[in-house]
Amino acid sequence: MLISLVGLPGSGKSTVGRQLARRLGVAFIDSDQVIEQRIGCSIREFFERESEARFRDLEAEVLEELTAAPEAAVLSTGGGAVLRPANRQCLHQRGTVVYLRSTPEEIFRRIRYDKTRPLLQVANPLGQLRTLYTQRDPLYRQAAHYVVETGRPSVTSLVNMIIMQLELAGVIAPGVAAAPECPAAD
Secondary structure (H helix, E strand, C coil), rough: EEEEECCCCCCCHHHHHHHHHHHHCEEEHHHHHHHHHHHHHCCHHHHCCCHHHHHHHHHHHHHHHHHCCCEEEEEEECCHHHHHHHHHHHHHHEEEEEEECCCHHHHHHHCCCCCCCCCHCCCHHHHHHHHHHHHHHHHHHHHEEEECCCCCCCCCHHHHHHHHHHHHHCCCCCCCCCCCCCCCCC
């Protein structure tokens, strides 16, 4: 069982993915981290040194490998992973894809102070997010089996919504995902 998360940068793929993997008792894989380990530098540095096209080639190779692995996992993809038709097809055919749909305004509110995101290091980061949303929303939808509106729910609520979708669709058996532990009452 492979569950892949797609969405704009800052939509919560890594945060939600880690918790979803924990609840399902499977591995969590962040494709951007796998790529950075292979190239030995940040994606931002690689973009500047090599080019976006070379990065997209490498990203396609990594996605091909990760989606072919037999182990059960939750895969967080890079925000631009859906740009290539082959990647969308690979993700869609080899697992269950969940699109974490966030509006540009929601993402901007969440990550506006994050200086590590190259996406926001532009004159108009909200405008940049709006442009990316317009370009990529149809591609995320094409790759996805399910769309989950992120809005303002907590990470736990989002994970619960995804688990409920997966159970209703028969992707996972009801009750397979362990409920989060509640703190003991004093």
